[in-house]
Amino acid sequence: MGAVVALYVALAALFAIVTPPFEKPDESWHFAFAMYVAERGALPVQRLDGRDPLAEQEGSQPPLYYALLAGAIRAAGLRDLEPGYRALTELNPFYGGRPGAWHSNVNQYLHGPCEGDCARTARAVALGRALSIAFGVVALLAGALALALALPGERWLPLALLGALAFNPQFLHISSAVSNDAATVAMVNLALALTLWWQRRPSAARAAAIGLAAGLATLSKASGLSVALVAGLWLLVAPGLALRRRAASLAALAAPFLAVTGWWFARNLALYGEATATAIHLRVYGTAPAPASAARLLAEWQAIANSYWASFGWGALNLPDPLYGAVRWLAAALVLLSLALVARRWRALPLDARLLFALSAAQLLVVGALLARWNRLTIAPLGRLLFPAALPIALFLVVGALWALPARWRGRAAAAYTLGAAALALALALFLVRPAYLPPA
Numbered sequence: 136m137g138a139v140v141a142l143y144v145a146l147a148a149l150f151a152i153v154t155p156p157f158e159k160p161d162e163s164w165h166f167a168f169a170m171y172v173a174e175r176g177a178l179p180v181q182r183l184d185g186r187d188p189l190a191e192q193e194g195s196q197p198p199l200y201y202a203l204l205a206g207a208i209r210a211a212g213l214r215d216l217e218p219g220y221r222a223l224t225e226l227n228p229f230y231g232g233r234p235g236a237w238h239s240n241v242n243q244y245l246h247g248p249c250e251g252d253c254a255r256t257a258r259a260v261a262l263g264r265a266l267s268i269a270f271g272v273v274a275l276l277a278g279a280l281a282l283a284l285a286l287p288g289e290r291w292l293p294l295a296l297l298g299a300l301a302f303n304p305q306f307l308h309i310s311s312a313v314s315n316d317a318a319t320v321a322m323v324n325l326a327l328a329l330t331l332w333w334q335r336r337p338s339a340a341r342a343a344a345i346g347l348a349a350g351l352a353t354l355s356k357a358s359g360l361s362v363a364l365v366a367g368l369w370l371l372v373a374p375g376l377a378l379r380r381r382a383a384s385l386a387a388l389a390a391p392f393l394a395v396t397g398w399w400f401a402r403n404l405a406l407y408g409e410a411t412a413t414a415i416h417l418r419v420y421g422t423a424p425a426p427a428s429a430a431r432l433l434a435e436w437q438a439i440a441n442s443y444w445a446s447f448g449w450g451a452l453n454l455p456d457p458l459y460g461a462v463r464w465l466a467a468a469l470v471l472l473s474l475a476l477v478a479r480r481w482r483a484l485p486l487d488a489r490l491l492f493a494l495s496a497a498q499l500l501v502v503g504a505l506l507a508r509w510n511r512l513t514i515a516p517l518g519r520l521l522f523p524a525a526l527p528i529a530l531f532l533v534v535g536a537l538w539a540l541p542a543r544w545r546g547r548a549a550a551a552y553t554l555g556a557a558a559l560a561l562a563l564a565l566f567l568v569r570p571a572y573l574p575p576a
Contacts, residue, residue: 136293142302142557143271143297143302143307146307149561153572154447155244155572158242158449160314161314163220164189165201165263166220166259166263167190167191167194168194169205169313170208172202174216181406183418192416192420195415196357196412198399199354200267200355207262207266211259211262213256213258218256219251219253219254219256222256224244227244230451242572243449264313267313267318270310270318270320273325274310274320274321278297278328279296281328281526282491282530285487285490286487291545291546292533292537295536295548296530298553299529299552302553302557304447305518305519307564316356318355318356319358319522319523320522320526322355323523324526326349326352326366327495329366330345334369334373339383339386341384342385342388345388346387346389349367353392353399354399356523357411358523361501363392370384370385421513438516439518440463441518442517443518443528445459448571452567470531472539474535494527495530498526533549536548536552
């Protein structure tokens with residue numbers, strides 16, 4: 136498992152190296168948010184009148200990742216980043232000009248020699264990508280901890296789970312971007328693991344740890360609030376607790392959660408009239424989806440599934456449609472098989488294992504519901520919006536794959552899957568992403 140984490144770092148770094156600055160989804164806007172905080176020492180205020188700040192709709196995101204990156208930028212002595220930012224964000228007028236061509240005009244921006252102001256800003260971008268990779272490591276370790284707590288007798292399941300998380304090509308692509316997504320996954324996974332830890336010996340101190348992690352998840356991205364709802368619900372209904380201990384645990388969870396997030400909610404209420412600032416985000420981004428229809432919903436969820444697995448650049452660099460279709464059918468079959476296997480073993484599973492599957496199902500349902508509501512308000516069929524449920528998705532995929540096999544085959548299957556996924560991610564980085572961004576002769 137240590138080798139898997141090290142290989143994740145190497146592959147994520149490779150995805151960062153082969154993709155030029157700001158050629159990852161919304162990366163220029165995420166970076167602009169951090170640049171604003173680093174240079175002005177304050178959070179941006181969203182406005183509809185023009186492009187101010189440069190962060191566009193991302194300027195209403197919760198600030199944890201951006202504040203950390205701003206601190207790193209200032210500690211590195213990188214100043215006056217906006218001239219370099221503008222040099223790196225010169226739009227390619229032919230972007231997307233040849234739909235279906237893999238290696239033609241998939242670059243959103245023009246990339247020439249990068250010196251002086253440009254090089255200084257590029258170093259700040261590299262800092263932001265390194266911070267995301269570090270959060271990716273936390274996400275993997277937290278996922279491994281959850282498996283160790285819930286299924287300590289499963290020798291190979293944690294390896295396959297780490298492989299499913301670490302070597303998902305889209306996770307490598309996004310967790311090596313200047314983006315708040317990896318931070319959200321890390322804090323959500325940690326909150327789920329801490330909920331399992333609390334279950335082993337319920338106490339106010341352990342509940343407070345859950346509240347802190349859930350608060351940091353919410354302060355990373357609004358959808359991180361999902362884990363606070365899921366963990367809080369479990370503390371409310373967990374069996375075998377006296378009313379006083381249950382109330383103490385719920386209060387202990389709520390106190391650090393509100394200490395971390397309360398000021399953010401209050402600021403949003405004062406500025407925008409609602410706690411999570413999603414309304415102003417949508418107004419800046421645009422809220423005019425086509426009328427709902429079965430065909431549109433099917434197309435949206437297919438696009439979400441495709442880009443959850445492998446879609447690069449700003450979504451213009453993709454694989455052949457038949458391959459996406461095969462992966463979708465395989466994933467659906469594995470999830471259904473997993474549910475059947477868990478249901479068949481339910482009575483024999485220890486409480487910790489049942490809790491892991493229950494938390495995972497609840498987290499996936501909440502995140503899926505939030506995404507479904509989001510897509511009713513705007514057109515954004517983006518797989519990374521499911522990342523707060525990355526651990527549950529990986530769990531159901533690998534359980535469906537491994538528990539269907541005889542025990543003596545599971546080690547080889549877990550190793551083969553993990554190595555195969557890593558090899559595929561390496562091939563995509565070297566033979567799909569890298570050629571797409573090489574400068575023309």
